Amino acid sequence: MSNTTSYDYVIAGGGTAGCVLAGRLTEDPDTRVLLIEAGRNDLHPFIHVPAGFAKLTTGPYQWGFSSAPQRACGDRVILLPQGKVLGGGGSINAQVFTRGIPADYDSWERDYGAKGWSFAEIQKYFLISENNNRLSAPYHGTTGPMGISDIADPHPLSEAFVKAGQEYGLPYNADFNGETQYGAGFYQTTTKDGRRCSTAAGYIRPARKRPNLTVLTSHLVTRILLDGKRAVGVETLHKGTTQRFTATAEVLLAAGAFVSPKLLQLSGIGDPADLRPHGVEVRHALAGVGKNLQDHCDLDIVYELNRYWSMDRLEKARPATALAGLQYLAFRSGPLASTVVEAGAFTRSSAAVTDPDLQFHFLPAAGVEAGIAAVRPGYGATLNSYLTRPLSRGTVRLGSADPTVQPIIDPNFLADDHDVEVGAEGVKQSREIMAQPSMARHVKAEHLAGQSTLRTKDDYIKFVKAYGRTSYHPVGTCAMGTGDQAVVDPDLRVHGIEGLRVVDASVMPTVVSSNTQAPTVMIAEKAVDLIRGRQRNA
Numbered sequence: 446m447s448n449t450t451s452y453d454y455v456i457a458g459g460g461t462a463g464c465v466l467a468g469r470l471t472e473d474p475d476t477r478v479l480l481i482e483a484g485r486n487d488l489h490p491f492i493h494v495p496a497g498f499a500k501l502t503t504g505p506y507q508w509g510f511s512s513a514p515q516r517a518c519g520d521r522v523i524l525l526p527q528g529k530v531l532g533g534g535g536s537i538n539a540q541v542f543t544r545g546i547p548a549d550y551d552s553w554e555r556d557y558g559a560k561g562w563s564f565a566e567i568q569k570y571f572l573i574s575e576n577n578n579r580l581s582a583p584y585h586g587t588t589g590p591m592g593i594s595d596i597a598d599p600h601p602l603s604e605a606f607v608k609a610g611q612e613y614g615l616p617y618n619a620d621f622n623g624e625t626q627y628g629a630g631f632y633q634t635t636t637k638d639g640r641r642c643s644t645a646a647g648y649i650r651p652a653r654k655r656p657n658l659t660v661l662t663s664h665l666v667t668r669i670l671l672d673g674k675r676a677v678g679v680e681t682l683h684k685g686t687t688q689r690f691t692a693t694a695e696v697l698l699a700a701g702a703f704v705s706p707k708l709l710q711l712s713g714i715g716d717p718a719d720l721r722p723h724g725v726e727v728r729h730a731l732a733g734v735g736k737n738l739q740d741h742c743d744l745d746i747v748y749e750l751n752r753y754w755s756m757d758r759l760e761k762a763r764p765a766t767a768l769a770g771l772q773y774l775a776f777r778s779g780p781l782a783s784t785v786v787e788a789g790a791f792t793r794s795s796a797a798v799t800d801p802d803l804q805f806h807f808l809p810a811a812g813v814e815a816g817i818a819a820v821r822p823g824y825g826a827t828l829n830s831y832l833t834r835p836l837s838r839g840t841v842r843l844g845s846a847d848p849t850v851q852p853i854i855d856p857n858f859l860a861d862d863h864d865v866e867v868g869a870e871g872v873k874q875s876r877e878i879m880a881q882p883s884m885a886r887h888v889k890a891e892h893l894a895g896q897s898t899l900r901t902k903d904d905y906i907k908f909v910k911a912y913g914r915t916s917y918h919p920v921g922t923c924a925m926g927t928g929d930q931a932v933v934d935p936d937l938r939v940h941g942i943e944g945l946r947v948v949d950a951s952v953m954p955t956v957v958s959s960n961t962q963a964p965t966v967m968i969a970e971k972a973v974d975l976i977r978g979r980q981r982n983a
């Protein structure tokens with residue numbers, strides 16, 4: 446055991462939320478902050494060149510998590526990549542910039558008791574985080590640390606997809622974060638001047654020289670230190686050595702939706718029935734820890750193209766890669782400046798639905814993400830869809846009292862029949878959009894991962910259960926609210942424990958109706974005001 450070191454705030458987890466917290470809290474020179482990240486520094490070029498996304502869902506910058514066998518999906522074990530690097534998910538993600546719909550946040554307040562989190566009250570936190578290169582008030586900010594940009598040169602296939610969406614009957618939508626999500630269009634991404642803008646880039650890089658900020662990478666937080674019912678620090682493991690760090694003000698848990706509940710459980714905070722089998726002493730019974738896990742269940746269709754035309758060329762044709770590299774180095778433009786996930790759509794699964802409940806991502810490439818087949822030989826494109834407001838709920842439980850062991854993650858994908866039905870409708874709509882003239886002319890064949898035809902509703906349901914996978918959006922495992930399953934209160938303080946807040950995607954009571962990075966940034970921005978006891982005007 447080595448020495449103890451003391452800070453005002455100790456942040457466990459240097460991902461999307463942790464970097465926002467550290468960057469903002471150290472704006473006050475009198476506040477000493479320690480940010481602890483289990484992964485490495487974010488130095489690798491694949492992290493910063495947007496097209497590097499295609500290399501990041503496998504390899505050393507993700508945890509290698511996988512699910513428990515999924516009962517509703519034929520007991521399949523599903524890969525669950527999550528960022529393990531400074532910047533967390535924001536350093537390896539597809540950079541799609543969306544933030545759900547106002548009704549998501551209004552529901553947090555109305556249905557879960559998350560007072561102060563209605564959209565009218567949190568919108569200002571989206572705005573202060575954002576530095577948008579095209580859009581401004583009332584829906585966007587232009588002076589924040591997060592660079593948000595249009596894709597510099599959308600691929601012609603992405604343009605074809607957006608046209609196909611219109612031929613299918615969707616309006617063109619120039620801003621999925623504006624008046625409405627509904628329609629087809631191009632995503633904006635978390636990019637600044639052609640480089641990925643994670644929260645490590647946007648919030649930590651400018652703060653690095655501050656003497657009041659200490660960043661430790663490759664340090665695994667193993668538990669929260671408690672003095673009775675007060676959190677007083679954390680214990681870490683680094684190269685086989687255990688260290689302790691004291692927080693005189695607060696410990697801020699920001700290890701993401703899979704590990705924040707695990708760290709609470711390892712520290713004796715959780716459902717006693719989950720702790721006792723592993724010999725973990727119950728320090729504070731809190732039934733909701735690790736419950737309420739939600740994720741969007743992604744459904745991909747890969748298309749073989751009739752011309753050598755997609756971004757697969759970057760993988761397969763060296764001259765194309767070299768040219769793209771030169772263009773990127775000289776102008777920060779071209780295919781490498783694209784995150785690959787360029788275009789998309791939001792639709793409704795039926796006329797009875799008011800707000801869109803299906804989201805689509807179009808990739809002018811195939812085999813980009815872990816577990817998705819490439820087209821060989823030939824060139825491909827991918828369209829995926831998911832239902833944005835799933836009803837299935839899963840769990841995160843300890844796999845062992847050993848902090849180096851992966852937790853048992855059970856997203857319980859498609860356990861609710863509603864999710865199966867809407868997922869099937871999403872696949873159907875994917876195929877209908879891709880059959881429109883602007884897209885159909887480029888498609889040689891549909892690769893349905895072994896399923897030769899989808900005709901009946903039963904075919905679609907079988908497909909959904911056979912191929913549903915994570916969209917990397919786990920939330921909800923330390924849910925905010927006031928009910929008996931709530932883990933944190935609306936100020937993000939762990940119920941019944943002093944000096945401990947959870948600030949990351951795990952506090953969302955329900956998953957928002959879109960990708961989850963921007964909402965997590967918003968949560969951390971609001972947390973800073975809560976920590977400082979500060980009111981902010983709109």
Ligand SMILES: Cc1cc2nc3c(=O)[nH]c(=O)nc-3n(C[C@H](O)[C@H](O)[C@H](O)COP(=O)(O)OP(=O)(O)OC[C@H]3O[C@@H](n4cnc5c(N)ncnc54)[C@H](O)[C@@H]3O)c2cc1C
Pocket residue numbers: 457458459460461462463481482483484501502526527528529530531532533534535537538539540541542543664665666667699700701702704916917918919948949950951960961962963965
């Ligand atoms: C492959 C992928 C693609 C995605 N695509 C998009 C997208 O296009 N758009 C979008 O909006 N969202 C996307 N997301 C989701 C988004 O990135 C996450 O919602 C967001 O990063 C969650 O932030 P967080 O702070 O809760 O967790 P994270 O960003 O995961 O941060 C948690 C951090 O804690 C660290 N940590 C964990 N355990 C410990 C420990 N014991 N000790 C120390 N450190 C620890 C982790 O290494 C990590 O850095 C994607 C995510 C992934 C993984």
